[in-house]
Amino acid sequence: MLCRKCAEIYNLEGLVSIGDRCDICKGIWDRIDLSELPSRRVSIRISGFDDSKYLLQPKTTLNRAIKDLLKQRYGLEIDNTDPDVYIDISPDGVEISRAELFVFGRYWKLRNYVSQKRWRGKNISSVEESIGKVVAERYGARDYKMHASGREDIDAFNIGGRPFVLELIEPQHFQVSPELINTNGITAIIYGRVRRVFRSLVSDSHFDKGYLCTHRELDDAEIVRLNDIRNIKVSQYTPRRVERRRVLKTRYRKIYSIRAFRNFSYIYAEAGTYIKEFFHGDGGRTRPSVSEILNKNTECLSLTVSRIYDRFLDIAYRRYRL
Ligand SMILES: [Zn+2]
CATH class of the missing domain: 3.30.70.2510 (Alpha-Beta Plaits)
Structure with missing residues (x-):
């Protein structure tokens, strides 16, 4: 037995008996009420209806017909990747949930x-x-x-x-x-x-970054020595302070340049460089380090991320904004 609507959709009017207990839709047509919808930007997901026995010469499918009806009746805008609301329709009924x-x-x-x-x-x-x-x-x-x-x-x-x-x-x-x-x-x-x-x-x-480190006072020769650094490769074995959270291995990162002053320096470094370790050397786990280069224990006393080279995201944002 099919309902009048499904008989029409599947082009079976006059060929099957018509009644309220519909084999395909289980009477879903009367159970869809979207008047409380929080937004019209929706994704409609339909599952669980079995029309396999009635696919002789369908005009359309139940899924298509439900979507067309809802779009027209409620003025919905369909967006399956970024909807505001998900509408799940199955023989059990209709469920509405808000998307993230x-x-x-x-x-x-x-x-x-x-x-x-x-x-x-x-x-x-x-x-x-x-x-x-x-x-x-x-x-x-x-x-x-x-x-x-x-x-x-x-x-x-x-x-x-x-x-x-x-x-x-x-x-x-x-x-x-x-x-x-x-x-x-x-x-x-x-x-x-x-x-x-x-x-x-x-x-x-992963973006390259600029850092500002304060440190103990450097003398003129030390300042010159650090300012000479250009594009050096640093090997960093997983630092002791993060070894419980990170995979134990050696990572290679670049220090692009340093602008050293008496008691602070700007470091321009590749994404993922451990800057504190680049200063104190982490007991030989990071090489070379500022301490090694200056032949004197040197620590980064306070660390400030001063620049993130992430302009790429501003360009991407223009494309992915909603
Ligand atoms: Zn039906």
Whole structure:
């Protein structure tokens, strides 16, 4: 038995008996009500309907017909990769769920002893929480996750602006406008909404960086010696301070240049260089190091990420913004 609508779709009018207990759609037509939809930008996913016995000369398919009807009745805009809302339709009924919202921003960490990620059960403030709370509240989201391009050490500052994508879980609003956030020693700019694919573009990226290190006083000869450094290759065996978190192996990174002054230096280095270890040498695990070059123990007393060479993301943003 088919309902009148399905009999028409499958071109079987007059060939099968017509009634309310439809073999194909299980009466789904009367059970779809989308009047409470939070946004019209949707992805419709239909599953579980079996029309295999009725495929003689169909005009269309049930899936197609449901989508066409909904699009027309509710003025929906279909976006299967970046919808605001998922509509799942099956013989069991209709389920509506909110998609994640992805926003692109950069943060500046003007205070140290703030970690990037939230620590469950630990009373330590984080960049993720400082920014996430404000933005999640703005868009009525239940939760949030930060996907940043790398991270600085907990005791380091960042005045270069680190790119991130904030993922908002079950948001109420989907229109993102730019804003400036100042909270807890963290400054962030939210640029706008981006497509889902932009998240991994940011979290998988590795950018060269400029660092500002303070150190003990150098004499003139030492300053000259450091300023002479151009494009040296440094081998770094996994530093002792991260050996429990990172694979144990030797990594090769480039130091492009150094501008040394009496008690601070700018270091321009390849993505992924361990800068503190480049100064003290980590007991011979990093070679060469500033200590080795100057033949004197030298430490980076405070570390600031002063520049991130990430212009690529601004270009990509123009393409992936929503
Ligand atoms: Zn039917």
